[in-house]
Amino acid sequence: MLDADFFRRWMTAAAASVDREAERLTALDSPIGDADHGSNLQRGFRAVTATLEKEAPDTPGAILQLAGRQLISTVGGASGPLYGTLLRRTGKALGDATEVTEQQLTDAVREGVDAVMALGGAAPGDKTMIDALVPAVDALATSFRAAAAAAEEGAVATIPLQARKGRASYLGERSIGHQDPGATSSALLIAALVEASGE
Amino acid sequence: MKMLINVPETVVADALRGMAAAHPELAVDVENRVIVRRDAPVAGKVALVSGGGSGHEPLHGGFVGPGMLSAACPGEVFTSPVPDQMVRAAAAVDSGAGVLFIVKNYTGDVLNFEMAAELAEDEGIQVAKVLVNDDVAVTDSLYTAGRRGTGATLFVEKIAGAAADEGQPLERVQSIARQVNENSRSFGVALSACTTPAKGTPTFDLPPGELELGIGIHGEPGRERRPMMTAREIADFSVNAVLDDLEPRNPVLVLVNGMGATPLLELYGYNAEVQRVLSERGVPVARTLVGNYVTSLDMAGASVTLCQIDEELLRLWDAPVSTPALRWGL
Numbered sequence: 001m002l003d004a005d006f007f008r009r010w011m012t013a014a015a016a017s018v019d020r021e022a023e024r025l026t027a028l029d030s031p032i033g034d035a036d037h038g039s040n041l042q043r044g045f046r047a048v049t050a051t052l053e054k055e056a057p058d059t060p061g062a063i064l065q066l067a068g069r070q071l072i073s074t075v076g077g078a079s080g081p082l083y084g085t086l087l088r089r090t091g092k093a094l095g096d097a098t099e100v101t102e103q104q105l106t107d108a109v110r111e112g113v114d115a116v117m118a119l120g121g122a123a124p125g126d127k128t129m130i131d132a133l134v135p136a137v138d139a140l141a142t143s144f145r146a147a148a149a150a151a152e153e154g155a156v157a158t159i160p161l162q163a164r165k166g167r168a169s170y171l172g173e174r175s176i177g178h179q180d181p182g183a184t185s186s187a188l189l190i191a192a193l194v195e196a197s198g199e
Numbered sequence: 200m201k202m203l204i205n206v207p208e209t210v211v212a213d214a215l216r217g218m219a220a221a222h223p224e225l226a227v228d229v230e231n232r233v234i235v236r237r238d239a240p241v242a243g244k245v246a247l248v249s250g251g252g253s254g255h256e257p258l259h260g261g262f263v264g265p266g267m268l269s270a271a272c273p274g275e276v277f278t279s280p281v282p283d284q285m286v287r288a289a290a291a292v293d294s295g296a297g298v299l300f301i302v303k304n305y306t307g308d309v310l311n312f313e314m315a316a317e318l319a320e321d322e323g324i325q326v327a328k329v330l331v332n333d334d335v336a337v338t339d340s341l342y343t344a345g346r347r348g349t350g351a352t353l354f355v356e357k358i359a360g361a362a363a364d365e366g367q368p369l370e371r372v373q374s375i376a377r378q379v380n381e382n383s384r385s386f387g388v389a390l391s392a393c394t395t396p397a398k399g400t401p402t403f404d405l406p407p408g409e410l411e412l413g414i415g416i417h418g419e420p421g422r423e424r425r426p427m428m429t430a431r432e433i434a435d436f437s438v439n440a441v442l443d444d445l446e447p448r449n450p451v452l453v454l455v456n457g458m459g460a461t462p463l464l465e466l467y468g469y470n471a472e473v474q475r476v477l478s479e480r481g482v483p484v485a486r487t488l489v490g491n492y493v494t495s496l497d498m499a500g501a502s503v504t505l506c507q508i509d510e511e512l513l514r515l516w517d518a519p520v521s522t523p524a525l526r527w528g529l
Contacts, residue, residue, distance in 0.1 A: 026398065034277045034417045035398040043275075072314065076252075076278040077307035081314055119310065162342075166306045169343035170336075170419055 001099040006196055007063040008052060013192035015045035021188055028181040032168040037079065037181040044075035044083070060100050064091025078166055079182065082116050082129065083189075089115035106140040113137055120165060127163040127175065129182035131155065136190045144193040151187040158183045200394050200401075207396040211253045211273060218260060222523050225263055232280065233288045234260040235270040240294035245363040245372045246270070248288045249301035249356060251308055252277040254395070254496045255416055258352060261524030267360035268301075268522070276395050276496075277417045279307035285315035289324050297325035297369035299376060301355055303348025304332035305417070327369050329376040331355055333383045333504060335444045336413030336422050347415045350456050350493050350504030351383035354516075357525065361518035375515070379506060384445040386437040387502030389414040389421060389458065393495050412436065414502075416458070416495045430465070434472030437503045442480055447507035450485035452516060453477070454504040459494035461501055466490065469501055477505075485513055492524065 018025070022038030029037035048067045057063050068088030072080050090112030094100050100108075113133045122128040136151035158180035166182070168175045204210050212229055219227035226235045240246060249259045250272030259271035269292035274280035289298045298319065302312045309330070316326045331348030359376035367375070389411040392401035395418065402418035405411060410433075413422035428436070455470040457463075470489045477484055485508055493502070508516065519528030 030398065030402060032419075034419060035395055035402055036275070036278055039397050040275065040278055073281050073283050076274045076281050076311065078279075078310055080279075080281055080307070081310035120306070164342050165344055167344070167415075167417065167419055170347065170415055170422075172343070172422060174420060174422075 001101060002060060002105060003099045004058050004060055004063060007060040009196035010192055011045075011048055011052060011063065011067050013195035014189050015049045017188045017192050017195075018042055018045045018185065025181050025185055028179055028184055032163065032171055032175050032178045033181060034167065036077070037185065040075050040077055040079055041083070041185055044071045044080065047071075047074040059094075059096050059098055061091045061094035061096055064088070064094065067091075078120070079185075082120055082182075085119050086112045086116050086133075103141070106137065109140060110137045122165040125161060126165045127158045127161040127168060127180045127183070128165050129180070129186040131158050131161070131180065132183040132186040132190070136186070144197050148187070148191040148194050151190040155179060155183040155187040200399055202394075202396060204396055207399075210396045211275060214253070214256075215273070218523075225260075225523070228287075231287055232274075232284050233270060233272055233291065234263050235288065235291050236264050236268075238265075239269050239292040241269075242294050243296055243366060244294055245296045245367070245369045246289070246292035246294065246298045247301060247356065247360055247363055247372075248272070248285060248292060248298055249352070250274065250280045250285060250288070251303055251305070252279055252417070255494050257491075257524030258493045259356070262353070262356050262522050264520070264522035266364055266518060266520030266522070267356055267525060276397065279305065279311045282311050282315035282318055285312060286318045286322070289315070289319045289326065290322065293324045297327060299359060299363070299369065299372055300326060300328045301352065301359070301376065302328055302330050303352055304330050304345050305347060306344050308348075325369060327373040329355065329359070329373055329380060331380050333380065333385045334415060335384050335386050335440055336415075349387060349416050350385040350454050350502050351380055351506065353454060353492050353525075354383055354452060354504065354506045355379045357520060358512055358515045360520070361515035364518065375512075379512065382445075382447075382508070383504060383506040384441045385502050385504040386440045387414045387416070387421075387458070387500065388412050388433055388437060389498055389500040390427075391460065391499040393418040393459065393498035395496065410500075414495075414500065416493060418495055418498065430469045431472045434469060434476050434503075438473055438476040438480070441503060441505050442482065445505060445507060447482055447505065449507050449509055450483040450513075451477070452506040452508055453484055453487040454492065455487070455489045456493050456502045456504065457491040458498040458500040458502070459491060460497045460499040463490065466501060473503055486516060
């Protein structure tokens with residue numbers, strides 16, 4: 001069973017990972033975006049950890065919903081609403097249980113990913129965060145480690161794709177050959193599950 | 200890269216403090232990043248709120264004032280503002296007649312304004328939206344996020360602002376704003392990349408002998424790179440790209456807009472070539488505006504925006520306006 005402490009560790013690990021990788025995310029965003037994905041997410045996840053320390057919600061659902069709201073209020077750009085929606089909807093799907101099973105988490109993340117697809121209008125293959133998140137959800141039933149590997153593979157698999165959503169889509173064929181920064185940061189978020197579980 | 204800044208983290212806040220000092224006629228909330236005309240809310244008047252990433256100055260804060268925007272929300276550099284800013288701005292300017300959100304078609308702006316509209320409506324504020332998408336360099340919205348909103352934003356904000364000042368109702372102000380957008384097209388070129396304060400190096404690598412055709416306003420490369428061209432050749436390419444899409448039957452408003460680092464000497468020379476092409480294509484020009492209005496930090500280059508107008512739109516364009524960056528008729 002996964003309790004509130006696990007979800008706090010997940011968010012803390014995600015924030016630490018974004019901190020570590022901010023420069024790489026920004027570098028990936030430079031040729032096909034506008035070179036701020038790392039700094040924007042860093043600002044958002046720092047706000048998430050600061051708020052979680054202050055408000056200390058005590059259920060998994062409440063932690064993710066609070067984190068999602070913080071991202072929407074601090075990140076801006078497309079990443080704010082998309083990541084915010086992912087966490088908020090996942091949290092909402094978890095309800096107010098004090099502990100959830102791994103299966104419940106998997107189902108909830110799937111709802112969150114569906115909400116992101118509905119909001120951004122992106123499908124797999126569009127060279128967005130969805131390309132990491134969809135395979136991750138499919139692998140979550142196996143293990144966190146399998147989900148992290150699937151997300152990472154999904155992120156790398158965006159390299160040969162032509163972007164059809166977001167700012168990179170304006171480049172047309174010139175977006176081919178670059179790894180999508182949103183898929184990359186999504187892989188970090190999923191990998192943080194492994195850290196949180198201590199696997 | 201040398202910049203006249205302290206540290207990248209405070210660039211936007213520092214600029215807002217300086218703007219507040221220069222323009223006491225605006226109420227600038229530095230902490231919450233909202234710029235409001237000081238006399239708002241104006242009784243009975245529809246309020247106009249726009250916003251977007253910083254780095255495009257004078258857009259949007261420079262267009263706040265009588266005859267144009269009621270409030271603007273600047274985001275981080277090239278990053279859309281967050282819904283909290285937009286809701287705060289809407290609440291500050293709504294007189295009960297409703298608020299029109301003017302949104303450039305960039306995914307971040309669209310998503311954040313959508314969320315803000317929902318939140319504002321929860322607070323009892325009537326909200327309408329208009330999406331600006333004028334950039335002909337982005338052709339197929341099936342395979343892209345759709346046409347970007349660029350130079351036409353100025354036309355929409357000015358003309359809808361005049362309609363709101365006349366006391367026209369929200370629905371009418373929105374439909375005028377849509378009409379302006381539907382009749383506007385833009386095309387931009389870059390002679391150099393720009394440098395964001397956070398990154399500190401140019402966003403893309405553009406060799407001295409080349410230019411980018413079909414750029415947006417966020418330092419992203421364009422659709423095509425070519426050997427450097429003369430102002431005459433660039434005007435031929437750009438104006439024809441716009442006219443092939445717009446095919447105006449009425450006179451047009453012309454905006455020859457600098458991207459930030461191109462001096463007026465060059466912009467006026469470029470405008471001469473733009474007017475030549477329009478004349479050759481038989482398009483009458485009603486009014487022309489030349490200057491740096493919708494910029495991309497320190498990028499060199501220019502965009503051309505044309506807006507096909509009728510008598511009412513021309514009257515609204517000519518109506519008095521008093522903002523930091525656009526001021527006439529008063």
